[in-house]
Amino acid sequence: MEKIVLFMDNAQDFLEVQSALLEQAGYQVLRASTLEAAEASLGERRIHLAILDIRMLDENDEHDISGLTLAQKEEYRPVPKIILTSYPGYEYVREALGLAPDGQPPAVNFLDKDEGPEALIQAVEQAFVQYVRINQELKIRWGLEGELLPPYLASLIVPDLPSAWLVERIGELEDLLRKLFHEYAQITLGRVLVRRERRILLTVFAYPAQGPEKQFIVACGQRVSIRAEEEHYRSLVPHRTGHGAASLVQSAWTMHFGATAYSLSECPVEEVMAFADFYCQQPSGKVLTAVEDLFCSTLYSWYERGREKQQQSIETLCREWLGPDKDKLTQAELERRIEGICQATLAAGVADLDCPTHKLILVLPQGLEFSYLNPAPYLCEECLPVSLPTVCGITQGSLDGASVLVDRAGRTWIVDFGKTGLGPLVRDFVSLETSVKFHILKEANVAERHELERRLMAMRHLAEGIDTKDIGPEAEKALQVIGQIRSLAVDVVGPKMEPYLIGLLFCAAERLLDYQSELKYTKEEMEVFTHILLSMGMICRRLITREDHLQHLPLQAAESLWIDVDNQEVWIEGRSITLPPQRFHLLKYLYDHANQLCTRSAIAKQVFGLDLPDLPPTEVRLMGKDQINTSIGRLRKAIEPDPSHPKYIVTVRGVGYKLVLGDIPARDEL
Amino acid sequence: MKSKKILLLDGQRDCLWLEALGEATSALDITLEIASRASMEHIPWHDYDLIILDAGAISDVLSTISWIHAQDSGAGVVILSPAPTWKQAREVMLAGAVDYARKSLDRDYIIATLEKNLARWALS
Numbered sequence A: 001m002e003k004i005v006l007f008m009d010n011a012q013d014f015l016e017v018q019s020a021l022l023e024q025a026g027y028q029v030l031r032a033s034t035l036e037a038a039e040a041s042l043g044e045r046r047i048h049l050a051i052l053d054i055r056m057l058d059e060n061d062e063h064d065i066s067g068l069t070l071a072q073k074e075e076y077r078p079v080p081k082i083i084l085t086s087y088p089g090y091e092y093v094r095e096a097l098g099l100a101p102d103g104q105p106p107a108v109n110f111l112d113k114d115e116g117p118e119a120l121i122q123a124v125e126q127a128f129v130q131y132v133r134i135n136q137e138l139k140i141r142w143g144l145e146g147e148l149l150p151p152y153l154a155s156l157i158v159p160d161l162p163s164a165w166l167v168e169r170i171g172e173l174e175d176l177l178r179k180l181f182h183e184y185a186q187i188t189l190g191r192v193l194v195r196r197e198r199r200i201l202l203t204v205f206a207y208p209a210q211g212p213e214k215q216f217i218v219a220c221g222q223r224v225s226i227r228a229e230e231e232h233y234r235s236l237v238p239h240r241t242g243h244g245a246a247s248l249v250q251s252a253w254t255m256h257f258g259a260t261a262y263s264l265s266e267c268p269v270e271e272v273m274a275f276a277d278f279y280c281q282q283p284s285g286k287v288l289t290a291v292e293d294l295f296c297s298t299l300y301s302w303y304e305r306g307r308e309k310q311q312q313s314i315e316t317l318c319r320e321w322l323g324p325d326k327d328k329l330t331q332a333e334l335e336r337r338i339e340g341i342c343q344a345t346l347a348a349g350v351a352d353l354d355c356p357t358h359k360l361i362l363v364l365p366q367g368l369e370f371s372y373l374n375p376a377p378y379l380c381e382e383c384l385p386v387s388l389p390t391v392c393g394i395t396q397g398s399l400d401g402a403s404v405l406v407d408r409a410g411r412t413w414i415v416d417f418g419k420t421g422l423g424p425l426v427r428d429f430v431s432l433e434t435s436v437k438f439h440i441l442k443e444a445n446v447a448e449r450h451e452l453e454r455r456l457m458a459m460r461h462l463a464e465g466i467d468t469k470d471i472g473p474e475a476e477k478a479l480q481v482i483g484q485i486r487s488l489a490v491d492v493v494g495p496k497m498e499p500y501l502i503g504l505l506f507c508a509a510e511r512l513l514d515y516q517s518e519l520k521y522t523k524e525e526m527e528v529f530t531h532i533l534l535s536m537g538m539i540c541r542r543l544i545t546r547e548d549h550l551q552h553l554p555l556q557a558a559e560s561l562w563i564d565v566d567n568q569e570v571w572i573e574g575r576s577i578t579l580p581p582q583r584f585h586l587l588k589y590l591y592d593h594a595n596q597l598c599t600r601s602a603i604a605k606q607v608f609g610l611d612l613p614d615l616p617p618t619e620v621r622l623m624g625k626d627q628i629n630t631s632i633g634r635l636r637k638a639i640e641p642d643p644s645h646p647k648y649i650v651t652v653r654g655v656g657y658k659l660v661l662g663d664i665p666a667r668d669e670l
Numbered sequence B: 001m002k003s004k005k006i007l008l009l010d011g012q013r014d015c016l017w018l019e020a021l022g023e024a025t026s027a028l029d030i031t032l033e034i035a036s037r038a039s040m041e042h043i044p045w046h047d048y049d050l051i052i053l054d055a056g057a058i059s060d061v062l063s064t065i066s067w068i069h070a071q072d073s074g075a076g077v078v079i080l081s082p083a084p085t086w087k088q089a090r091e092v093m094l095a096g097a098v099d100y101a102r103k104s105l106d107r108d109y110i111i112a113t114l115e116k117n118l119a120r121w122a123l124s
Helices: A012-024 A035-044 A066-072 A090-097 A113-132 A150-157 A163-180 A223-236 A275-281 A284-298 A300-304 A314-328 A331-347 A376-380 A426-440 A446-457 A473-493 A497-512 A523-547 A555-559 A581-592 A600-608 A617-639 B016-027 B037-042 B061-070 B086-094 B107-123
Strands: A004-008 A028-032 A049-052 A081-085 A109-112 A139-141 A186-196 A199-207 A214-222 A246-253 A257-264 A308-310 A352-354 A359-363 A369-373 A390-395 A404-406 A412-414 A421-424 A561-564 A569-572 A575-577 A597-599 A649-652 A656-659 B005-009 B031-035 B050-054 B076-081 B099-102
Touching: A004 A012, A004 A035, A012 A028, A012 A113, A028 A035, A035 A049, A035 A066, A049 A066, A049 A113, A066 A081, A066 A090, A081 A090, A081 A113, A090 A109, A090 B086, A090 B099, A109 A113, A109 B086, A139 A163, A150 A163, A150 A199, A150 A214, A163 A214, A163 A246, A163 A257, A214 A223, A223 A246, A223 A257, A223 A421, A275 A284, A275 A404, A275 A426, A284 A300, A284 A404, A284 A412, A284 A426, A284 A473, A300 A390, A314 A390, A314 A421, A314 A426, A314 A497, A331 A352, A331 A376, A331 A497, A331 A523, A359 A523, A369 A523, A376 A497, A376 A523, A390 A426, A421 A426, A426 A473, A426 A497, A426 A523, A446 A473, A446 A523, A473 A497, A497 A523, A555 A561, A561 A581, A581 A600, A581 A617, A581 A656, A597 A600, A600 A617, A600 A656, A617 A649, B005 B016, B016 B031, B016 B107, B031 B037, B050 B061, B050 B107, B061 B076, B061 B086, B076 B107, B086 B099, B099 B107
Parallel strands: A004 A028, A004 A049, A049 A081, A081 A109, A139 A186, B005 B031, B005 B050, B050 B076, B076 B099
Antiparallel strands: A186 A199, A199 A214, A214 A257, A246 A257, A308 A390, A352 A359, A359 A369, A390 A421, A404 A412, A561 A569, A569 A575, A597 A656, A649 A656
C-alpha cells in the first residue's frame, strides 16, 4: 500500500535524515522546507498524514508558531497531523491537541525531536491505524462489469481536472472508499443513479467479513459540498425510521473529496432510480403515485417541523434562491439574455419570438400570435403584488428529477441535502414543477409547451382541475403530474396562485441565467429556453396586469367580459385568459352579438363553416350535440366563474345561445 | 437558554484558587459544583457541560479521564495543573481531555479558559 507522508521542516539536514528513515520504514515522503511548499503539496498532492514543525520562519523566535497555524487551518482538516518540534511546551500542546475554533483538534500527536526517530515512526504508525484508517485489504469491484473505474468516477466529479493531477485524485478517490467502508471486506459499486454539479450518487453493496450484505446509497463529490450536505442533514432533516427515511450511516473525507453513505429504509437499492428516469419509464398513474408519496409521506414530517409565518414577502425570499447569481439580475443583463434567446430561437427555426419594449411576442409556425410581458423589469425590482406573510419551514431546497429516488412501487426517498434549509414552503413544489417542465419533459414542441403553460395559467387556484385533453401525450402527462403537485401544495401552502406563481417565476429565472449567448444550443435546448421565457412572460402578465394593467383597460375588463381584439385576449372580471383559436372565434361571434340570440344554425355557419339547413335532421341534431354543445361547454369552463351556473353564456332552449353583458359605464362616466 | 454547568472533581476546598474559580464562573453565569472522587459513582454526569480535574489533587488522572468517558456523559474534560508540563499535557489530551491549563489565580485567565472550552466543545 502507498502510505504518503508530508514532512515539513525548515531544518534541511534534519528533514533529509528523518525522511530517509521514514522511507526505510515503508513510507513515501514528500519533503517541504517552507510553509509555501507544504501548502502547495497539501492542496495538490495525495497525502495521508502530515508531520509539521512549529517554528518555520525563525528558529530563534519563540513567538513563531507558523507551523502550528498551518495545522489549525480548517481547509487542511482532513489530513491528520503530527507536530514535531525542538521546543515543546504545554501551551503548544494545548494548541495542537486541544479544540480549534471549529471544535476539532488540529493535530493527533505531539513530539519532541529529542524523543528520537523511533518515537516518530511509532507515532506515524499509530496515526495510520487510528486516524488515516484506509482499509488496504478491502476488495473493490468497480461496477458489476468493471465499468465504474476510478478514472471514470473522478471525471464525473471533477470534469475539468488538470491531467497533471489525475493520478493523484484517482488515488484519493480510492482512499475515500477504503475509508468509508473501513469495516468491510468487500464492496461492489452498483450503478450511478445521479450525476450532477460535481456530485454523484452510487449504489454500493458492502460485505463484512461475517454477516449479510448491506446496501447503501453513497453521495460522493467535492469535500466542501458533501460536508455542507452532511451538516444540513444533521441539523435540519427530521430523523425518523420507516417508509421514506434515509439514514446517514457514515461519512469519510480526504483533502478534496467527501462521501456519505445512506441506508434507505424498506428499499432494495437494485430497484431505485432517479425520479426523472421513473417519470420517463412509467405511465402517468405511477408517477402520480410517486408524487403523492413524496409530498404526503416522505416530506410531510419536514413541513411539519419548524413551520412559521415570516413577515418577509415571498418575492424577497425567492430572490435569495438565486444565490450569488442574484447580482446578475440587472435589467440590462436580463434583457441581453432575453434578446439572445429570441434571436437564437428564430435562428433555430423553433418559433418567431420577439421582445419589443416591455413585451414578449410569440408567433407560432401556424401563424398564431401571442403577446406577453417581458419579465426583465419585474425581476429586478420588488414590484410583484403579493401580500404577507409567507409560510416558511424546512424544505429540500432543490427538488427535481435527480434529488428524489423512487422504487418500482412509487415509494420515494430524499438523498440530496445540499440546499436543504429554511425558506418558503412553496419552494419544493415549484422546484419540482419547474423540473418537470424544463428538464424532464421531452418531445414537446413550442406550440405544445405554450399550450401547456396557457392551461396552467388558466387555473384560478391551486386546487382547480386542469384540462388535459386534446394535447400531445407528453404534454398531457406533464399537465397531469403538475396538476397533482399543485393540488398537494394546497395542504401545505394554501390554495392561492399568486405566491406559487412568484415561486415559479424565480425558479424559471434560475434556469434563464444558465443561458449563455456566446454558446450554440440544439433546437431542443432552444425549445426549452423559449418555454422558460414564455412561462415567465405569462406569469408576469398574470401577476402584474391585475394591478397595473387594469388601470389602462376599459372598466368592462375588470367588471365583466371584454375582448381585446388586437391582442386576441379575453378579460373576465379582471383576469386575462387566452383561448384556442376556435373557442376564441366562437366567443367573438357571441360577443359581437352580445345580448342577442344566436341560433345554432348561425353559430354553425359563422364559426364552424357548416350549413345546418342543408344537413339531414339527424345529422343536424348530432352536429348540435357533438360540436356546438361541446364547444360551448368548453368555452363556459374557460370563462364562467361557475360553469355549472353560467352567467355570461346563457342557453335559449331549443334555439341557441346568448352572451349576456350588463350595462357597464365607461371609465370616464364614473 | 439553559445555563452551563461545570463540575470540579476533587478540588481543594477553602483555598484561594477555588475562590477565583467561583468568581469566574459567577461572572460567566455558570453553575459550579464540587464533588469528591469518592462519590463518583453517584454523580449525575449528564448534567454537566465541562468537568474539571485538578491534576494536583488527583494522582491517577488518566484512569479518571477514562472512567468519566466510560459514563458517556457528553461533557468535555479539562485538566488543570499547578505545575503544567508538556508531557503531561500530551498524555492527558491523547487520553481524551479537551484542554490542559495552568491552575491559576488569575480570574481573567480562568474565564478565558472556560469560555473557550465551553464554546468549542459545543461545536465538536
